[in-house]
Amino acid sequence: MSLIDLMLILPIVTLLIGFVSMLFLYLKLLKRLDSEDHELKKHYLKKARTEAGAIVEEAGQEALNMLSASRTVSAKDQEVMESVVKQLTQDQSAYLKQGAAQIMQEFNNQVQQIRSNNMQALTELSKEITAASANQANEYSKALEQVKATTDKIVLDLNTQLEQIKKANLQALDMMSKTMNNASGEQTAEYNKALEQIKDSNENMITEFRTQLQQLRNYNINTLTNVSKDIKTDAQTQVEEYKKVMEQQTVESEKAVDKKIDDAYKAVEDEIDTYKNAQLKKVEAGLNDVLVRIANEVLEKSFNPNDHRDLIIQSLEKAKHEDIFTN
Amino acid sequence: MDNLSYRSRLMSLLTTREDVYALEEKLENLYTLIGKVNTTLEPKIKDILDYNTFNAFLEDFKNLRLQPNNQTDLENYIDFIKKKIEKINYLKLTLAITPSKELIDEIFYWINKNIGQDVVLDLTVDKRLIAGSIIEYGGRFKNYSIQAKLDAFWAKNPNLI
Numbered sequence: 001m002s003l004i005d006l007m008l009i010l011p012i013v014t015l016l017i018g019f020v021s022m023l024f025l026y027l028k029l030l031k032r033l034d035s036e037d038h039e040l041k042k043h044y045l046k047k048a049r050t051e052a053g054a055i056v057e058e059a060g061q062e063a064l065n066m067l068s069a070s071r072t073v074s075a076k077d078q079e080v081m082e083s084v085v086k087q088l089t090q091d092q093s094a095y096l097k098q099g100a101a102q103i104m105q106e107f108n109n110q111v112q113q114i115r116s117n118n119m120q121a122l123t124e125l126s127k128e129i130t131a132a133s134a135n136q137a138n139e140y141s142k143a144l145e146q147v148k149a150t151t152d153k154i155v156l157d158l159n160t161q162l163e164q165i166k167k168a169n170l171q172a173l174d175m176m177s178k179t180m181n182n183a184s185g186e187q188t189a190e191y192n193k194a195l196e197q198i199k200d201s202n203e204n205m206i207t208e209f210r211t212q213l214q215q216l217r218n219y220n221i222n223t224l225t226n227v228s229k230d231i232k233t234d235a236q237t238q239v240e241e242y243k244k245v246m247e248q249q250t251v252e253s254e255k256a257v258d259k260k261i262d263d264a265y266k267a268v269e270d271e272i273d274t275y276k277n278a279q280l281k282k283v284e285a286g287l288n289d290v291l292v293r294i295a296n297e298v299l300e301k302s303f304n305p306n307d308h309r310d311l312i313i314q315s316l317e318k319a320k321h322e323d324i325f326t327n
Numbered sequence: 328m329d330n331l332s333y334r335s336r337l338m339s340l341l342t343t344r345e346d347v348y349a350l351e352e353k354l355e356n357l358y359t360l361i362g363k364v365n366t367t368l369e370p371k372i373k374d375i376l377d378y379n380t381f382n383a384f385l386e387d388f389k390n391l392r393l394q395p396n397n398q399t400d401l402e403n404y405i406d407f408i409k410k411k412i413e414k415i416n417y418l419k420l421t422l423a424i425t426p427s428k429e430l431i432d433e434i435f436y437w438i439n440k441n442i443g444q445d446v447v448l449d450l451t452v453d454k455r456l457i458a459g460s461i462i463e464y465g466g467r468f469k470n471y472s473i474q475a476k477l478d479a480f481w482a483k484n485p486n487l488i
Binding site: 309312318325 | 422471
């Protein structure tokens, strides 16, 4: 190897040594950087964990606040609800009173109307019955007078006939007496005796006949009087019965009205209950909405932009894991 | 221009459905240039598109060996992008908060990495979710919101309310 060769090789060797040294230094630097990077990573990991811990703690605090807020709201809403229920109860009471008053008014009107109708009907019927009875009584009176007149005529006729018989008897007696004048004394005595007997017998017969006539007349008068009385009694009985029927009908009508009112009252009560329940449900629904809204608002405030970003990326990761993006 | 498998730089800018709507509007405006502009097209295109879109547009033209000043190339490119738009898969994401640009980018990055590059976000905000999200993709639906968990909790513990 010549000197020239050496002079040429030496710079090359020097350059090589320099290059190797630089490479070594570069690798060392890389290692150091890697180590620093590792430290940096560790540092940020630690920081992230601390921050995560803080987030968790903050979320816990927010949850406690939320619970507290919910309780406060619950108490407030409880008051509101109680107030609403109280108002509802007052409304219900007033409504019931008003309804009851209206119903009672209607009831009284209806009863009054029924009574008035019944009374009118009863009065008209009484008038009819009275008129009919009076007419009947009048007719019976006329009949009675006619019977009396007929009886009197019969009695008069009989009397006339009796008088004629009496007269005929007297004429017969007179004729007999004239005949007797021509008879013997013994015969005359017997004839006189017989004549006296006939005379007595005639008188008795007439008396008897008159008594019977009088009895007949009395009987007829009594019969007609009793019939008149019966008619009057019948009319009174009819009126009384009709009164009873009318009273019974009135009571039944009142009962029917009572039932109607009870039904109406029940319907009003049911309506009020339904209304009350609907209002309570509305209050409850409103309360639930308030609670849910507060919970949402509290939660919403507990997320910062980084939390949002993390949750969005996490949801994408989950979607990928659940094969949402697979074709 | 039939190669729909080409990964367009312009399409890669689309992150949300709103971006798609904005691009469609720009494409309609670009269409108006065809047949009416006799001078060079490129400055007019630059006026219509914003900086990033214009750069992506130029990159696509370069990759596809098209000429920005050629009206036929422009028309073909617009049709090509429209076909790509029709094939977009949307991931509908309902969130409890209005997402920041950074959060949208992060979600989009996750989607590109885990689902694919032809997916665009369809974002909706519904504060009732409280936190978490509702995900709808390819006809599938999943509710990962705190509201859903809370509903399940209330359903399990009705006596607490």
